Amino acid sequence: METIDLIEGEGIYAPINRMGGKQYLKKRIVKLIPTEGVNTYVEPFAGGGKIFLELPHPYPHEVLNDLDKMIYFMWKDIKQVGISSIEKMDFTPSREKFNHLKSMTKFSSPAQRLYRNLYINQYSYIHNNLSYFNQGSLQYKERLLKTIGKLKERLADVVILNQDFRKVIRKYDSPTTFFYIDPPYFETTGYGLDIITPEDVYNSLKNIKGRFLLSYNNHPKVRKAFKDYKIKRIKTRHSGSLVGTTSVWELLISNY
């Protein structure tokens, strides 16, 4: 098994954060993604899309999917809400505001929904979108406004979906498709969605025609399910973790 040592990520800014996000690994992962022969780039577990946003160039067709509705709507709304609406959003930290926004279930506009979701994502404990915690960046809005034009441009032709990963893999598979697969860590991360096992991920990928790169936690069941594929071990830190200094090994598995 090849081993890649720890190199700190530089932390290019992206507005959505997700537990298990690839902030610390993105530069190393992107280097392993093929640039030639790919017509369609798909992330069936998009989360905050750290890898997608780090790609050196767009592919002809691109798809971001996440089963979590809040994540799905953030991507969709970033595409459509105007910059002038985003300029008016107030990201001052407040527990009361957090609780008020969290209790909202109906929205008068995509801009209101985007504000609610970005605020909750920014000010929740390890970005779990559940309970208030003021770990937000003081420059959140400033950074958002600096990059929002570029981000909207980048997303203009990207298909945003809210489906189960299996359906998305079946739908987009072809010899010229590339999948970056970043499922919830097995037995460690819960997103309030159904548990996905390494066997589930294996079954969705075993017969595909396209190429895939899978990042997973270093669990014996993951190594067992993917024993016939190329596996690299890579050292990282857990993004979104309050014990962010502890380094851990992760696996990068591919069929190419």
Ligand SMILES: C[S@@+](CC[C@H](N)C(=O)[O-])C[C@H]1O[C@@H](n2cnc3c(N)ncnc32)[C@H](O)[C@@H]1O
């Ligand atoms: C490890 S995170 C992805 C992190 C992402 N790569 C980033 O950089 O932020 C896994 C994502 O899978 C989503 N997810 C969980 N179950 C899913 C399913 N059955 N189908 C599609 N997405 C799912 C979760 O909502 C979560 O956003």
